[in-house]
Amino acid sequence: MSFSLEEVLRLVRRTNKSSAGGLSGSNYKRMQAWFYQSDSLAENLTTLFNRIAAGRVPASIIPLLTAGRGVAIPKPSGIGLRPVVVGNIILRFVGTLALVQKSAEITKFFLEPRPLQFAVGLAGGCELMGAAIDALLSETLVGLMSQPTRRMLSILSVAVRCGVLSSSIFRT
Secondary structure, eight states, X not given: OOOOHHHHXXXXXXXXXXXXXXXXXXXHHHHHHHTSSSSHHHHHHHHHHXXXXXXXXXXXXXXXXXXXXXEEEEOTTSSSEEEEEEEOHHHHHHHHHHHHHTHHHHHHHHHSSSOOOOSTTOTTHHHHHHHHHHHHTSHHXXXXXXXXXXXXXXXXXXXXXXXXXXXXXXXX
């Protein structure tokens, strides 16, 4: 999977400038400034996004990309807390790019011939879904899957890890 500069520019311009930033302090308003015009900075950042999507980043920066700001929000019932983590905008953006690029395939995979529901109404539903995807992509099972299925699961794994995809997307 790779993203063109045009795809990145189109999506950057549609992002919500008021969306929360992660630990880096960057936000979508700043990202829109980075991509104000199609120049060498925009090209280099697009290359970075493609490297992240392909899993080709130095191990030393992975903790920086995957770190997030945690917030505990009281549950509506008043009993317990709901943990919410705001991840790095770069990683969230790469996940959104992947979902936008593959949305037709994802829709077909999950909604045809009838909608599927995963991890809805379960505590830690997204974590369970991510673990299930990782298990399916393990070396033991990967040889038994078709190429399109492996590709789809890889995209979903990126989206779950980036915090772009949640279990609520599958509600019918």
